[in-house]
Amino acid sequence: MNQAVLSEELKRRVLHAVEAAPAPTRSAESKRTAWLVGGALVLSFVAYLAYGGVRITNRPTSLMVGTVAGTAIIAALAIWMTVGRGRAMLGRSSSVLMAVAIGSPVALFAWKIIWSAGYERGLDRWPTRFGLRCLGVSLTLGALPLAAMLFSRRGTDGVHPGRAGLSIGVAFGLGVATLVDAWCPVAYVPHFLVGHVLPLAMLGAAGLWFGKKILAP
Numbered sequence: 001m002n003q004a005v006l007s008e009e010l011k012r013r014v015l016h017a018v019e020a021a022p023a024p025t026r027s028a029e030s031k032r033t034a035w036l037v038g039g040a041l042v043l044s045f046v047a048y049l050a051y052g053g054v055r056i057t058n059r060p061t062s063l064m065v066g067t068v069a070g071t072a073i074i075a076a077l078a079i080w081m082t083v084g085r086g087r088a089m090l091g092r093s094s095s096v097l098m099a100v101a102i103g104s105p106v107a108l109f110a111w112k113i114i115w116s117a118g119y120e121r122g123l124d125r126w127p128t129r130f131g132l133r134c135l136g137v138s139l140t141l142g143a144l145p146l147a148a149m150l151f152s153r154r155g156t157d158g159v160h161p162g163r164a165g166l167s168i169g170v171a172f173g174l175g176v177a178t179l180v181d182a183w184c185p186v187a188y189v190p191h192f193l194v195g196h197v198l199p200l201a202m203l204g205a206a207g208l209w210f211g212k213k214i215l216a217p
Helices: 003-020 026-051 061-083 094-117 132-152 161-183 189-214
Strands: none
Touching: 026 132, 026 161, 061 094, 061 161, 094 161, 094 189, 132 161, 132 189, 161 189
């Protein structure tokens, strides 16, 4: 059997397999994603409550509300830019995804420092608070939703799966940062970098690696 016959036979088998496999509707895919990611978010929130939930401590309420609100807005924009596909069939461009992955952590850091600086002792040193506990809480809360989102979108990005995974990891890390900011009263710069910004980089790195494995067709 020559090469041409083999190629035709292989093509026929592939087409037959594609026709035999039921293609899920967009509605069905959306529902599956909502259940997977929604369930992961619920479990993460339960873990957040187990850690103590929102803690006002001795910081002014306006200080906490301002930093949490700013973080929530940055997170919402990042999630919308990464999870949504926009007008393109293939999703956001690589430049947009990289802008989200790099720009949103910078925006988070700038907002936290600028808002906290407006309050007396808002940026006080906390030399005993290295940020390791906030780092652990952030990674614990962010790991499951990130895994659920990547799994729900497996095999859907043939253009830039790594960058898509990177931006999704950072975006979900920002969502977690909103909760952690309502839990942690410390704005001391070294602490904030370790406990609040570093988790974004780590979740982004995980998204980058797993995105190449899971999101690629």
